[in-house]
Amino acid sequence: SHLAVLIARRLSQTPIITNSVKAEASIDDVASGFENDLGDLVQSLLRGGHRLSKADFRRDMKKLIKDWAKQIFNVGWEEGGGDVADIESDDLALLEGFTQEQQGHVNDFSDWLTDKESDLDNANDRVASWASSMTNMGQQMKARAMGDPPLLFDGDDGKESCDECQEFKGVVHRLSWWEARGLTKRNGNPEFSCGRWEACQHSF
Numbered sequence: 001s002h003l004a005v006l007i008a009r010r011l012s013q014t015p016i017i018t019n020s021v022k023a024e025a026s027i028d029d030v031a032s033g034f035e036n037d038l039g040d041l042v043q044s045l046l047r048g049g050h051r052l053s054k055a056d057f058r059r060d061m062k063k064l065i066k067d068w069a070k071q072i073f074n075v076g077w078e079e080g081g082g083d084v085a086d087i088e089s090d091d092l093a094l095l096e097g098f099t100q101e102q103q104g105h106v107n108d109f110s111d112w113l114t115d116k117e118s119d120l121d122n123a124n125d126r127v128a129s130w131a132s133s134m135t136n137m138g139q140q141m142k143a144r145a146m147g148d149p150p151l152l153f154d155g156d157d158g159k160e161s162c163d164e165c166q167e168f169k170g171v172v173h174r175l176s177w178w179e180a181r182g183l184t185k186r187n188g189n190p191e192f193s194c195g196r197w198e199a200c201q202h203s204f
Contacts (some may be wrong), residue, residue: 025071025075026075026079027072027075027076027079027135027138027139027142028135029075030068030071030072030075030134030138031072031131031132031134031135031138032131033068033071034064034068034072034130034131034134035127035128035130035131035134037064037068038061038064038127038130038131039124039127041057041060041061041064042113042123042127044057045057045110045113045114046113046120046123054110054114057110057113058106058107058110061106061109061110062103062106065099065102065103065106066099066103068134069095069098069099069102069134069137070095072134072135072137072138072141073095073137073138073141075138076137076138076139076140076141076142076145077091077141077142077144077145078145079138079142079145080141080142080143080144080145080146081145081146082144082145082146086145091141091144094140094141094144095137095141098137102130102133105188109126109130112126125198128198129187129197129198130187132186132187132198133185133186133187136184136185136186136187139204140175140179140184143175143204144175148174148175148176149174149175150172150173150174150175151172151173151174151175151178151204152170152171152172152204153168153169153170153171153172153178153183153202153203153204154169154170154202154203155169155201155202155203156201156202157201157202158199158200158201158202159199159201161194161200161202162192162193162194162200163193164191164192164193164194165192165194165200165202168183168202169202178204184204186200
């Protein structure tokens with residue numbers, strides 16, 4: 001169909017990325033590549049001087065998110081055994097929504113990095129949280145490519161285990177059920193008291 005051709009054309013465009021990944025990359029490979037690129041970008045900003053302004057950092061980070069999100073979409077879909085012809089408009093809308101949401105946090109992140117009151121010893125942890133969100137996106141696309149599989153919410157309670165985590169722990173529903181209630185997102189999920197930040201050890 002015309003839509004399938006259009007989608008295939010869009011997905012075949014190769015983004016410009018500093019740390020490219022191998023042809024048969026995994027979701028973890030892509031997330032690691034994004035984490036490395038973002039870490040390098042953060043260090044360029046923190047070194048100061050004329051290397052990178054805050055405005056340049058914001059622009060470059062938003063581009064990194066867009067490029068790597070596209071890769072994690074592709075790889076997640078392939079890991080799930082999906083065919084590009086089966087990609088629907090709502091799958092692409094999910095990618096676009098994720099990209100815009102992540103880009104929406106960039107300005108606050110750059111402000112935190114350049115705030116003299118910030119504990120920059122936590123910078124690597126913050127970068128890891130960004131990568132964790134990218135991993136979660138890849139896993140979600142993998143599940144979508146598999147159709148509408150049943151997903152179990154489980155895992156160790158870890159350092160944080162909120163009421164919602166306890167409510168859903170051990171529960172199985174189809175992907176569409178979890179998505180409809182906004183429960184699949186990590187790192188800032190308002191549906192969980194813990195936000196499903198890095199300290200939360202529960203996953204699907």
